[in-house]
Amino acid sequence: MAEKVLMKGNEAIAEAAIKAGCRHYFGYPITPQTEIAAYMAKRMPKIGGTFLQAESEIAAINMVYGVSAAGKRVMTSSSSPGVALKSEGLSYLAGSDLPAFVVNVQRGGPGLGGIQPSQSDYFQATKAGGHGDFRMIVLAPASVQEMADLTIKGFELADEYRMTAMILADGTMGQMMEPVEIRDDAEIKTFDKPWAVTGTQKKREHNIVNSLYLKPEQLEKENFTRFERYKKIEENEVMYEEFMMDDAEICIVAFGIAARVSQNAVVEARKQGIKAGMIRPITLWPFPKKRLLEASKNVKAFISVELSMGQMVEDIELATKCTRPVMLCNRVGGMIPSPEEVLQKIKETQGGIN
Amino acid sequence: MIVFDKPKSLTDAPLHYCPGCTHGIIHRLVAEAIDELGIEGRTIGVAPVGCAVMAYDYFACDMVEAAHGRAPAVATGIKRANPENIVFTYQGDGDLASIGTAETVHSATRNENITVIFVNNAIYGMTGGQMAPTSLPGQVTQTSPYGRDTSLCGFPVKICEMLSQLDGPEFLARVAVNNVKNIKNAKATIKKAFENQVNGKGFSLVEVISSCPTNWGMTPKDALKWIDDNMIPYYPLGVYKDRSGEAK
């Protein structure tokens, strides 16, 4: 059992990545995630790893591509505008079936936006990480402990399914400190990588890491095969947490910092006699569709609490097949809704359904 | 007795290059260098986007296909992951000197211990003959139909000259493959660029002046002459930087 220490979320990610066996980090400074790079710059040289400040986000993700092709655990981290630059590499990683671990500590957008917390890269992460048909496993931590745990989980999932696992956090999660305990090394799963380019040693046929298929029949097959794998992930890897859902009539759906704020609002609503509860998706892709559909049979309305213009609303509506109203409680541009604002929305919704 | 054979570092896959294209020669020179140094089993190549995109089918060593222009970044990752591997990129002029300029400059300035084969034929071949960053002033291409107007599109990028201003790189040289003498010199230079990596010396780039008869609109023979008459005067051959002391 490791000792509990206070760590910033960003630092917890970095330390957990090292515990997960990551010895290669490539990044480019951008607020509010630069602590990850700073931490890696300090630690990597001492443990025989690589820290390299790349010339751009584009170069960083392609360095990730190189290390991953060589069969080693590797990561990069950035914030919203930087992740947009990485989208090219994310698509190539997907097309070449390479594992990678990527962190997005989101800030307000679009454009240069701001540097305060945001969740407005939800679409980008869950639906449009780059060109072409592909998915990324998207993990949404809501505590510093989860920043660490989901980092380790992310490396494992990435290797197991040969794809990108992304932590979708926000400035608050990155900057806040909470007690955290980093899991012991022994529990971490590793996977054989016979496909890696490590040199043939003249003992085997050459390995090719590639995403180019000029024959449409073959490219189609690659896509179908990849989506078979995605289907398995949707069946086996969904994670969520429930809070006071037993008899809930109003169900908040929120992740990350929005879930933390909403938890206070749910507690307060209960004190006032309103049957509120919360489902907190931990995986944003795969989205907890089944659980939400099941919940829709008992609850009267959903409220999506998010730091975006309502990007997750669509997924809730799809999951529940539009059988219940889905309200939106949001702040954007770096603002965070207060528990009072969420409570107010719960009350309004309660008024609407009675 | 076999007097002429295919290098072991090439596969049996037939090359897709146009008749008269010099990519085939350059592939062979790279493969011969790998064979002669006995490094085939630990070499990893990075293919570009451009005419050489399918180089991963032609080289018998492990191969990675990179996004357009990103080969030096990908090679950096591979080399850092397994420093005992010999890592080379094979890139065209659009890949290396346009969309990937930043990756080129920064891998050079880091003196990344990789070998870069830069094929400069002054045109985009794969997409059908558009202006390249290295197209000559006045050169007619699909996207410079009235000739490259330097007042509108600027001047060609001289990669060796540009990179030679950096403190980082170990070795920069420009060669050509348009006649036997030049090919022999190109071979020796490419081999040196690999040897440098084996000896841990650092970033070694060989710019190979190449021809594109199809998109230049010439016979292969005229294209080789065009290299002598137009390309080499603009892109002088020679060693531009060599920390072991051979730069001119």
Next chain:
Amino acid sequence: MSTFNILIAGFGGQGVLFAGKCLAYKGLTENKQVSWLPSYGPEMRGGTANCSVILSDTPVGSPIVSNPNVLIAMNLPSLDKYENATASGGKIFVESTLIDRKVERNDVEAFYIPATKMATEIGAPTLANMIMIGKVIKETGAVDFNTISEGLKKVIPARKADMLEINLKALEAGYNF
């Protein structure tokens, strides 16, 4: 009071974040549920700085303290900004060397500590933050003062271990004020 929602506000250089860390670490050593959340912005010396610290017996929900029951105002703009946000019945600690006005609310308890002046007097002019924390611990009992050095050792890096004593001295000066 089982939950302390503490907001420490001042300007960069006053050790606002450090003071918060000190409380958070002390809470951790007492097995409390804790969170520490700094404001962040473009890196700038002298800019505004604040941090939210929550110490609780139950799991922390939102780590953002918008209605503190303990406000530590290290300069006038901070008092102006957060006085009205303070929860009714809460405690406001005013750094009275730099703030020359009184708390206007009468549903909160106010304490005035000339921390900057006191810090200079004990030969540690940069430790007004610790003097304020000493007083806060005295008046709230948020953490155990007798073992305060345990928390302090966690936040003061080993290479600055010689700073431990002077920090303790400042905490005590505040506690005994």
